[in-house]
Amino acid sequence: MFSIGDFAQYGRVSARMLRHYDAIGLLRPARTDPVSGYRFYEAAQLARLNRIIALKDLGFSLQQVGAILAEEVSVPELRGMLRLRQAELEAALTAEGARLARVEARLRTIESEGRMSADDVVVKRTGTVLLAELSGIAASYGPEDIGPVITPLYAELCRLLEAAGVAPAGPGLAYYEDVPEPGEGSERPAGGSEGKDAVVVHAGMVITEEALTKAGATAGATVGGTSDGTSGRPGASTATGLGFDVVTLPGLDSAATVVHRGPMSRILPTAQNLAHWIDANGYRSAGYARELYLECPPDLEKWVTEIQEPVVRA
Numbered sequence: 001m002f003s004i005g006d007f008a009q010y011g012r013v014s015a016r017m018l019r020h021y022d023a024i025g026l027l028r029p030a031r032t033d034p035v036s037g038y039r040f041y042e043a044a045q046l047a048r049l050n051r052i053i054a055l056k057d058l059g060f061s062l063q064q065v066g067a068i069l070a071e072e073v074s075v076p077e078l079r080g081m082l083r084l085r086q087a088e089l090e091a092a093l094t095a096e097g098a099r100l101a102r103v104e105a106r107l108r109t110i111e112s113e114g115r116m117s118a119d120d121v122v123v124k125r126t127g128t129v130l131l132a133e134l135s136g137i138a139a140s141y142g143p144e145d146i147g148p149v150i151t152p153l154y155a156e157l158c159r160l161l162e163a164a165g166v167a168p169a170g171p172g173l174a175y176y177e178d179v180p181e182p183g184e185g186s187e188r189p190a191g192g193s194e195g196k197d198a199v200v201v202h203a204g205m206v207i208t209e210e211a212l213t214k215a216g217a218t219a220g221a222t223v224g225g226t227s228d229g230t231s232g233r234p235g236a237s238t239a240t241g242l243g244f245d246v247v248t249l250p251g252l253d254s255a256a257t258v259v260h261r262g263p264m265s266r267i268l269p270t271a272q273n274l275a276h277w278i279d280a281n282g283y284r285s286a287g288y289a290r291e292l293y294l295e296c297p298p299d300l301e302k303w304v305t306e307i308q309e310p311v312v313r314a
Contacts, residue, residue, distance in 0.1 A: 001030060007041040011049045026052060026066050059085045101281055121258045121277045126251040126290075126308055129173060131204035132161060132244045137179060140197040141288065143267050150174060153203035157244055161205060164215045164242045170206030172296065175249065176288035177202070199288070204249070215242060252290075255308040256283060263300035264291070267307070274307060283311040 008015045021027040022039065027048060029039035048069070055065045064081065067073050073081070134153045139145040154172060161168065179198045256278050260270040271289070278285060289309035296303055 001040040001042055004029070004039045004041065007045070007049075011046060011053070013049070013053070021052070024062060024066070026062060026069070058082070059088070098282070121256055121274060121281075123254060123256050123283075123311065125253055126255050126257075128251045129170065129204075129206050129249050130209060131173060131202075131247050131249050132157065132166060132168075132207045133202050133204035133247060134160075134244055135200055135202050137198050138201050141176065141199050143265055146199075146201060147265060149201050150203050153201065157203055157205060160243045161207075166207055166211045166215050166242070168205045169208045169211065172293040173204045173206060173249070174291040174293070175202050175204070176200065176290075204247070207246075212246065252308060252310045254286075254311055255290075256311045257306055257308050259294075260305045260307055261303070263303060264305065267305075270307060274309060278309065278311055279314075282314050284314040286310040286312045 002010065004015050004018055008018055011018075018027065018029075018039070018041075022029060027045065030042040030045060031040045032038070033040070051069065052065055055068060056062070060068070060081070064073075068078065134157045136149045136153055138149040177200045179200055256274060258270060258274045258277075260267055274289075275285070287310045289307050292306040292308060294304040294306055
């Protein structure tokens with residue numbers, strides 16, 4: 001017979017673990033000295049210990065190991081348990097592979113730029129929001145064309161909300177879409193040029209239905225979303241007598257988000273870093289990015305904006 005120390009050494013486990021196995025009835029010693037309490041094991045018990053270790057290595061709990069060793073688990077049940085464990089390991093490998101890709105992408109960025117990027121990208125789902133909005137058309141999606149259109153839209157929207165007694169319930173949120181083609185049945189927003197690169201600019205503020213009811217208005221139509229998380233083509237109804245539109249904007253199923261600090265006129269470097277991250281991490285863009293204006297003090301340098309770009313796996 002072997003003492004617990006020798007048996008632990010041969011089995012490549014600790015004596016503490018053997019005491020635990022004894023306590024839960026998984027591996028009892030062959031003999032326990034009634035006076036000293038010392039545990040002794042037989043060489044044949046190494047086979048059971050090795051099987052315990054092998055089953056634990058597959059990811060089974062000690063309770064499951066005990067049931068398997070006691071033959072309380074049938075062959076079909078054991079097969080099912082192993083297939084479940086296989087699926088769990090494959091999912092873990094996929095997650096770790098994606099994390100490895102992000103690490104490699106960050107290393108490439110550091111090696112190419114010689115510094116740690118301050119732009120941390122997070123992929124997440126965004127929530128559905130009720131928006132009061134005004135719309136216009138910009139000559140392009142570039143900040144040099146968006147700025148002159150969206151700034152007066154927000155100024156007018158804030159004026160209309162104040163006049164109607166509708167207090168914003170959250171930050172401003174801007175989203176974009178292609179200009180509808182003639183005959184699509186959508187009314188084109190006024191203002192701006194309509195070249196081939198033109199986009200519809202929606203300047204929105206988060207509100208509540210309660211605030212609308214108090215102002216004597218009702219919520220508008222739902223904006224059409226798609227199952228892959230893209231924004232679809234929006235539709236809206238005008239809030240009667242208040243001068244702005246009200247829409248329910250669905251959340252994005254999967255959005256790559258990054259925080260931009262400073263004026264929107266300098267958004268291009270942030271947007272380019274986001275585009276690089278999307279490509280490097282196995283995604284592709286699925287539509288125009290949204291802009292959630294988290295902080296908008298008078299000093300534009302202190303603005304904080306979250307860029308939300310819908311993405312799908314490439």
